[in-house]
Amino acid sequence: MRILVIEDEPKAGEYLKKGLTESGFVVDWVSTGIDGLHQAQSEAYDLIVLDVMLPVLNGWKVLEEIRKTQETPVLFLTARDQLEDRLKGFDLGADDYLVKPFAFAELIVRIRALLRRGPVREADHLVIGDLEIDVLKRRVTRSGIRIDLTAREFALLHLLAKRQGEVLSRSFIASNVWDMNFDSDTNVVDVAVRRLRAKVDDPYPSKLVHTVRGMGYLLEERQ
Amino acid sequence: MSLRRLPTLTARIVALFALTAMMTFAGIGTYLYQSLDAQLKLRDDHELLGKVDQLRYLLSQTPSVEAIQKDPHRFYDATGKHEGLIVVLQSSGGLELMRSGLPRSAVLPALSTTPADVEPDEEDLTSWKLDENASARVVAAWGKLQDQRSEVRIVLGRSDAELTTLLASYKKDVMFSMLAGIFLAVLLGYLVVSASLRPIRHIAAQARSISAQHLDKRLDASAAPGELQILVESFNAVLNRLQESFQRLSQFSADLAHDMRTPLNNLMMQTQVALSHPRSQEEYQALLGSNLEEYERLARMVESMLFLARADHAQIGMDWQKLDARNEMHRIAEYFEGVAEEKGVHCKVEAEEGVIVWADPVLFRRAVNNLMVNAIRYTPEGGTIHLRVTPGPDGQTISVINPGPGIDKAHLSRIFDRFYRVDRARTESASSTGLGLAIVHTIMKLHGGRAAVESEPNRFTSFMLLFPIQPDTVVVTGPMANNARDHAGVERNEASQK
Numbered sequence A: 001m002r003i004l005v006i007e008d009e010p011k012a013g014e015y016l017k018k019g020l021t022e023s024g025f026v027v028d029w030v031s032t033g034i035d036g037l038h039q040a041q042s043e044a045y046d047l048i049v050l051d052v053m054l055p056v057l058n059g060w061k062v063l064e065e066i067r068k069t070q071e072t073p074v075l076f077l078t079a080r081d082q083l084e085d086r087l088k089g090f091d092l093g094a095d096d097y098l099v100k101p102f103a104f105a106e107l108i109v110r111i112r113a114l115l116r117r118g119p120v121r122e123a124d125h126l127v128i129g130d131l132e133i134d135v136l137k138r139r140v141t142r143s144g145i146r147i148d149l150t151a152r153e154f155a156l157l158h159l160l161a162k163r164q165g166e167v168l169s170r171s172f173i174a175s176n177v178w179d180m181n182f183d184s185d186t187n188v189v190d191v192a193v194r195r196l197r198a199k200v201d202d203p204y205p206s207k208l209v210h211t212v213r214g215m216g217y218l219l220e221e222r223q
Numbered sequence B: 001m002s003l004r005r006l007p008t009l010t011a012r013i014v015a016l017f018a019l020t021a022m023m024t025f026a027g028i029g030t031y032l033y034q035s036l037d038a039q040l041k042l043r044d045d046h047e048l049l050g051k052v053d054q055l056r057y058l059l060s061q062t063p064s065v066e067a068i069q070k071d072p073h074r075f076y077d078a079t080g081k082h083e084g085l086i087v088v089l090q091s092s093g094g095l096e097l098m099r100s101g102l103p104r105s106a107v108l109p110a111l112s113t114t115p116a117d118v119e120p121d122e123e124d125l126t127s128w129k130l131d132e133n134a135s136a137r138v139v140a141a142w143g144k145l146q147d148q149r150s151e152v153r154i155v156l157g158r159s160d161a162e163l164t165t166l167l168a169s170y171k172k173d174v175m176f177s178m179l180a181g182i183f184l185a186v187l188l189g190y191l192v193v194s195a196s197l198r199p200i201r202h203i204a205a206q207a208r209s210i211s212a213q214h215l216d217k218r219l220d221a222s223a224a225p226g227e228l229q230i231l232v233e234s235f236n237a238v239l240n241r242l243q244e245s246f247q248r249l250s251q252f253s254a255d256l257a258h259d260m261r262t263p264l265n266n267l268m269m270q271t272q273v274a275l276s277h278p279r280s281q282e283e284y285q286a287l288l289g290s291n292l293e294e295y296e297r298l299a300r301m302v303e304s305m306l307f308l309a310r311a312d313h314a315q316i317g318m319d320w321q322k323l324d325a326r327n328e329m330h331r332i333a334e335y336f337e338g339v340a341e342e343k344g345v346h347c348k349v350e351a352e353e354g355v356i357v358w359a360d361p362v363l364f365r366r367a368v369n370n371l372m373v374n375a376i377r378y379t380p381e382g383g384t385i386h387l388r389v390t391p392g393p394d395g396q397t398i399s400v401i402n403p404g405p406g407i408d409k410a411h412l413s414r415i416f417d418r419f420y421r422v423d424r425a426r427t428e429s430a431s432s433t434g435l436g437l438a439i440v441h442t443i444m445k446l447h448g449g450r451a452a453v454e455s456e457p458n459r460f461t462s463f464m465l466l467f468p469i470q471p472d473t474v475v476v477t478g479p480m481a482n483n484a485r486d487h488a489g490v491e492r493n494e495a496s497q498k
Helices: A010-022 A033-042 A059-069 A083-091 A104-116 A151-162 A170-178 A188-200 B002-060 B065-070 B073-078 B161-196 B198-208 B226-276 B281-312 B325-343 B361-378 B436-446 B488-497
Strands: A002-006 A026-030 A047-051 A074-078 A096-099 A125-128 A131-134 A139-142 A145-147 A209-212 A216-219 B085-091 B096-100 B126-129 B135-144 B151-159 B321-324 B346-350 B356-359 B384-391 B395-403 B450-456 B460-468
Touching: A002 A010, A002 A033, A010 A026, A010 A047, A010 A104, A026 A033, A033 A047, A033 A059, A047 A059, A047 A104, A059 A074, A059 A083, A074 A083, A074 A104, A083 A096, A096 A104, A104 A170, A125 A151, A131 A151, A151 A170, A151 A188, A151 A216, A170 A188, A170 A216, A170 B325, A188 A209, A188 B325, B002 B073, B002 B085, B002 B135, B002 B151, B002 B161, B065 B096, B073 B085, B073 B096, B161 B198, B198 B226, B226 B281, B281 B436, B321 B325, B321 B361, B325 B346, B325 B356, B325 B361, B325 B384, B325 B395, B356 B361, B356 B395, B356 B460, B361 B384, B361 B395, B361 B436, B361 B460, B436 B450, B436 B460
Parallel strands: A002 A026, A002 A047, A047 A074, A074 A096, B346 B384
Antiparallel strands: A125 A131, A131 A139, A139 A145, A209 A216, B085 B096, B085 B151, B126 B135, B135 B151, B321 B356, B384 B395, B395 B460, B450 B460
16 A cells, blocks of 8 residues: 655654554655645555645645545645634545644554545454454354453454454544543543453453553454 | 824814804804894984985075075085985976085986975885995985975985995904904813813823733723713723733643643653663663653643633534433443442432433533543542432533542632642642643533532532523534544544444
8 A cells, every 4th residue: 555645844754654654554755745746646646644734835735736636535634723724625625634743543543444445344243363253243252252241342342353453542442432532631441441351361361452552552363 | 092082082172162163153243243234224214314304494494496506505514414425406497406425427316206295214215326336325305495385306315335334344343353252262172172181181191001011000980070980990891801811811821831841841851861871672662652641641731722722712613412411421421430440439320311411412521521530530439429410490410529538618719720720739740631620611611501619628529510401502513613523533434434
């Protein structure tokens, strides 16, 4: 998957490139709108990450130009969290946005979501290592042994399993499991994950739920 | 502004003053002039008619026409030698016997002559144009000589040249006194107006001395005249509000600087210490992790402040919805279930079925969430937090009640202020932004409701949120409109895959 990053701030650009590369994407980073537009028009990308505040040719203009010729998904980054800005972005044909500062895990989640767009049938049976989840019957077993989970614990495990291998941020988890769509001063998610682990991981030698410090949690089988 | 308007007002009043004076003087002057004119003319007419009598009498003493011709001076003298008086005597045959006050060449106009036994009156007087500048009042009458038979025609006239001169000089006098009067009125008006407006200038001078550094100064209402008192009082009220906001703002900035300093200090110190010696990879990772916590705290702080700033400017679009209060309480209780259990604290929802709250769901949850965070923080182990829904006549009250140390009365009034902390030393600074309750307060204001607190030290603390039954704001439903819903975007993406 090729991603074009258009970001004028050197530190941000460098780390975006590094982070995205480490997440398995092929990344090109340009620091001006003109270069970005040229790059986007001359090469094929699966997604474009576009900073709005660019000197000379700003992000809106770049987006407008890109949309004249192609439908590549565009995720824009903005520090100005104004409603008009966001509406303008969507008006011009952006697919998603993130407000700076954002969690890197959040960016990855959104990029993956954009790349996956389209009708995706959700699996009703998930298997990660020896963990099996029957979504319809709401049954979880590990090594064939039934694990009893509360409704929210199941929702949390299901979310992690659907996105296995992806780091999910705390706010993403809070939003999707409890519908709490704001940053909170609490460690509710950490506690919930801890309790889930107590049931799903602790009794077993191989661990499936992993903490990525400062970013969030992910579910995957590690050797 | 007030400085610029002050002379305008004076000029306007003085101009009006002058206009009034001018109109009054002009009116009076014109009236006086015209009445004098009329009176003088009337007097002259009477005099003229009187002279007809005089001449008739003189004629009755005169024996013959020849006697007149012989001694015309008698008749001149009898007329009193008035300037501008015209006397012409003619015999019944048309022969001119004497002429005075009129050049020989002048031709008398045709006049009807009053018979000798009739007294002429005003009706018999005729105006006769002498030349371009002067005209005369003329009358003709028959007079009888001594013999009571022969008649002499008397033509008497009076030029108005003298009258015109008199009236012209009178007119000049009136005009002059009018101008003098107007000038005096303007002068007096100016003096009077500027004296009356002195309080305004005084107030302006007072207002000028008020600046950001001296916001405690007030205008002296007692020194202002009654009409200005209302103005002064409202100005003072504006100052009161400004001062309050200004103080809150500067306090806010100071608190903000202080609260940002703590995480920044942590970041700098731990990074500097870590860089001073080579460390193991684990130590670096721990440092970065710790740094990240501080960054997140700073980011949360900025986000909260933006939220508050935007709410202050009413830039938050509300997504009004009917919420089932009991469901919402259970949702919150469930959200905090794990954290509460770890602390050995219970959550109890006390709500009747079917109670509806009009609110923006994200903001509603955020407010109750903030209260719950505090409640869990301060509830001792084994305690129970009550989440209560109380329907009332004004709206529904959501209460979060927790046992614990409580809050001292002194702090209650300021508890919703930004960055206000009851006990700075004891707060877990790493997780708290000090803005939680300020956000609750702001959210309630956005809903047209209010947040209240009750507490008894060492017993309980109770936070109450009153949501009005029907929001008076227009019900807006639509796309999410504020940053509190940033993560709603994630939700959408999530939903799109299902």
